[in-house]
Amino acid sequence: MAVIQLVVAIILSLIATCGKCVHVLLGDPVTFPGTENCLTGEPAKLHRVGEHSTSLVAHREQGVWSPAWDYKDRVNRGASFAFNSTVYTDKGLYVLGCGSREERTYLYVVIGFEASVNEGEPAKLMCYISGQHVDAIRWEKGQETLLELNLSSGEIQYAPGLDGKLSLSPDGKLGDYSLILNQVLSEDQGDYFCSAHANGAREQWGEPAAVKLRVISKKPDPMGTRPTRTPTKSVTKGEHMGTWAIVVITAAVVFLIGVPPSILLGWYLKSRRAPHGSGVGRYTVCGAIR
Numbered sequence: 001m002a003v004i005q006l007v008v009a010i011i012l013s014l015i016a017t018c019g020k021c022v023h024v025l026l027g028d029p030v031t032f033p034g035t036e037n038c039l040t041g042e043p044a045k046l047h048r049v050g051e052h053s054t055s056l057v058a059h060r061e062q063g064v065w066s067p068a069w070d071y072k073d074r075v076n077r078g079a080s081f082a083f084n085s086t087v088y089t090d091k092g093l094y095v096l097g098c099g100s101r102e103e104r105t106y107l108y109v110v111i112g113f114e115a116s117v118n119e120g121e122p123a124k125l126m127c128y129i130s131g132q133h134v135d136a137i138r139w140e141k142g143q144e145t146l147l148e149l150n151l152s153s154g155e156i157q158y159a160p161g162l163d164g165k166l167s168l169s170p171d172g173k174l175g176d177y178s179l180i181l182n183q184v185l186s187e188d189q190g191d192y193f194c195s196a197h198a199n200g201a202r203e204q205w206g207e208p209a210a211v212k213l214r215v216i217s218k219k220p221d222p223m224g225t226r227p228t229r230t231p232t233k234s235v236t237k238g239e240h241m242g243t244w245a246i247v248v249i250t251a252a253v254v255f256l257i258g259v260p261p262s263i264l265l266g267w268y269l270k271s272r273r274a275p276h277g278s279g280v281g282r283y284t285v286c287g288a289i290r
């Protein structure tokens, strides 16, 4: 009984002390809010508040944030404090002290999966939730709320301009709160987060909690193949050679047939980009390769 009370007290205090909540997809960069706002000349420190101890994450001197030793390989010195990539254990409570001001930020690091969709096509971003004591379901893109479903009234509130562009899966009663984008545009690319709320506070994350949506632009793709994710960070030399050989041979054949040079160039640039991916491929369906 005492244990349950203690757990409830900790959860309540966490909710109460969560001045600002920030969520990020595992591996993505995150900037700590407020770190750029400390007055010039004011000493500032960012601490990580753990269950049993508090540790220094960074301090600011002459307007520049410097990371503590443990973080120095993931932080660039600058006017605001940011991890240039997050790890799972970064999640937790951070306290920023600027002079006598104190600001709390709770950082959630969530695991998501990747989806690639062709521009102009519809997309369904999966999210399942089976909460008992939940009164709203929220979808966010980055830190912005896109829509919120009121579970008692069944009403959906959309961010301005998104009504008609987005909808929720009709299977909400079965726990399916997937987000449907009727027609994906290039600006829809980004990180989407799905969560359940009770009494105005986030109660739980969906499963999966997040989707990294990549929009494939409409340019013609003669090969008809698009990698949905890059399996590893580095491509071996042999694979490089193979890719190049295919590029060169196909280019020669296409050239001989007499395709206009502009199409050739567009396609060539696309094939060069394809095997690398930019930071994508860090996630698998169930988690991160780290």
Ligand SMILES: *[C@@H]1O[C@H](CO)[C@@H](O)[C@H](O)[C@H]1NC(C)=O
Pocket: 072, 073, 074, 075, 076, 077, 084
């Ligand atoms: C992340 O920060 C480290 C340390 O400052 C730096 O060496 C590295 O290049 C950065 N990585 C990226 C992707 O910015």
Ligand SMILES: *[C@@H]1O[C@H](CO)[C@@H](O)[C@H](O)[C@H]1NC(C)=O
Pocket: 136, 150, 151, 152, 153
């Ligand atoms: C959800 O709908 C119910 C019933 O219409 C209403 O009483 C409640 O205030 C709504 N909740 C929110 C968060 O808007």
